[in-house]
Amino acid sequence: MSGFIGDWQALVVLVLAGFLPNEIWRMLGLWLGGGIDEGSELLIWVRAVATAILAGVIAQILVLPPGALAGVPWPLRIGSVAIGLLVFLMTRRSILIGVVAGEAVLIAGQWWLG
Incomplete structure (x- = not known):
């Protein structure tokens, strides 16, 4: 499985540094903007x-x-x-x-x- 995915540490860094910080702001925007026309x-x-x-x-x-x-x-x-x-x-x-x-x-x- 690691041959297919590659270096799993790089995937963890990608999720922690790239995905999660952006996703927090997206969810906050969705929550705050839910009532805007x-x-x-x-x-x-x-x-x-x-x-x-x-x-x-x-x-x-x-x-x-x-x-x-x-x-x-x-x-x-x-x-x-x-x-x-x-x-x-x-x-x-x-x-x-x-x-x-x-x-x-x-x-x-x-x-x-x-």
Whole structure:
């Protein structure tokens, strides 16, 4: 089993240092935000900020790709973002579906190119 999972100490550190500190804040936000109206000005602003941050991260990764993504050809990166945007607009602005579609195009294109 340890061959499949790898070094179990690294998994423990990942859970303790990466997952739990973030999960505490997520649960606190869920508890505190449970009574907020979804159409309120506050949540509209939060949604707009989250979308802007996501767009900024995508733009940065597109222009200055990190790691293995630097080996992906520029037209494939642009094409995957364009398809993700098109799917986003076609699915009544579903960020999740748009991002998944863009990732699928990127992965399939890189696999096809070999």
